[in-house]
Amino acid sequence: MAANTLTxxxxxxxxxxGLLAPAGVYAAGAAMALRNTVQHTLGxxxxxxxxxxxxxxxYxxxxxxxxxxxxxxFGASETVAIAFYGALAQCRVRGLLANVAGIAVDSVVFVWLAFATLAFVPGQLVGKACGLLIAPLLISCCRCLTPAAPVPAP
Structure with a gap:
């Protein structure tokens, strides 16, 4: 939602x-990383x-x-990413692989449909990679700000 609004x-x-990309690129990258957390937590x-x-x-x-x-x-890229994430359950880097696959599909399909050109794909890839790096930092910060559960007395 944030990515579309920004774009x-x-x-x-x-x-x-020297690359250009739609303004929502960073939010889209972060959303893809957060999808892994949602899928890991909620399936x-x-x-x-x-x-x-x-x-x-x-909309x-x-x-x-x-x-x-x-x-x-996003539907096409998430289908690919969710499939990768689920199929690679035993792989330690399944989140990374799912995100790479999702980013590639999303970048090509969105840029082509929205702008009728592939000129922004390299910028999309760079921007989404940055968004992917930012998301874990945000998740870590949120965890640090959440009060810890009290430790039960012995």
């Missing part, structure tokens, strides 16, 4: 290395429910073209 309201911005059904809720909220906050392009791209 609809701001448009395209520089992401470094694939929880991940799909979060995807559905995010899609509905996108309420972004313009229709961006929301439609995003819904199609």
């Amino acid at each position: 609809a309201r701001i448009g395209v911005l520089p992401v470094g290395f 694939a059904r929880g991940a799909w429910a979060a995807l559905a809720a995010g899609t509905v909220l996108s 309420l906050t972004a313009n229709g073209h961006v929301a439609t392009s995003s819904a199609i791209a």
